Amino acid sequence: MSEKRMAGKALACPKATKDVFENTKNRDWTIKKFGYGPINPDAPDEKFWGDKAKLWDTDMETAKTARCGNCAAFDQSGRILLCIQNGINAQGPTDPERITSAANLGYCQLFHFKCAGARTCDAWVHGGPITDEPQSKEGNGEISDQNEMSEIIGELHKASNMHKKQAGRLTSLLEGMRQ
Numbered sequence: 001m002s003e004k005r006m007a008g009k010a011l012a013c014p015k016a017t018k019d020v021f022e023n024t025k026n027r028d029w030t031i032k033k034f035g036y037g038p039i040n041p042d043a044p045d046e047k048f049w050g051d052k053a054k055l056w057d058t059d060m061e062t063a064k065t066a067r068c069g070n071c072a073a074f075d076q077s078g079r080i081l082l083c084i085q086n087g088i089n090a091q092g093p094t095d096p097e098r099i100t101s102a103a104n105l106g107y108c109q110l111f112h113f114k115c116a117g118a119r120t121c122d123a124w125v126h127g128g129p130i131t132d133e134p135q136s137k138e139g140n141g142e143i144s145d146q147n148e149m150s151e152i153i154g155e156l157h158k159a160s161n162m163h164k165k166q167a168g169r170l171t172s173l174l175e176g177m178r179q
């Protein structure tokens with residue numbers, strides 16, 4: 001396949017955003033195999049959340065904090081939201097923007113269907129959602145602090161003997177932090 005065709009394929013809207021049968025097939029598979037749900041996120045549904053808490057060996061309140069809305073596979077990039085809205089438009093005279101925002105819809109890049117931010121599944125991955133926003137520095141505070149320390153160490157290595165000694169001490173401290 002040519003590079004141009006591959007780029008076009010990568011940017012094309014996923015089938016499930018346009019085809020309700022494909023979407024429902026993939027969603028139902030995820031319900032069966034990875035416990036996607038609950039059916040109504042507004043209901044307490046202690047059975048559903050109790051099972052998730054048991055699976056993750058935690059309490060129900062903590063289990064409820066892990067949702068599609070903050071899963072690393074949950075795609076809410078502008079391109080995907082447009083695909084979802086266009087897909088809804090093609091299926092009937094509705095207001096797609098109202099539907100996507102009321103249901104906090106996104107696209108699951110792991111199981112290929114449109115999922116609701118308030119639901120979850122057994123394969124939840126920390127660190128989402130996928131958006132067009134650049135990753136916040138706050139979320140990666142520890143990593144950016146370590147990067148800054150590495151920069152300072154680099155500068156100290158170029159300086160006097162005393163500074164080189166300090167750079168050595170800082171390097172061991174940094175290595176300790178990374179373990």
Ligand code: SF4
Nearest residue numbers: 068071074108121124
């Ligand atoms: S992988 Fe993430 S986004 Fe996909 S259904 Fe599971 S929790 Fe939701």
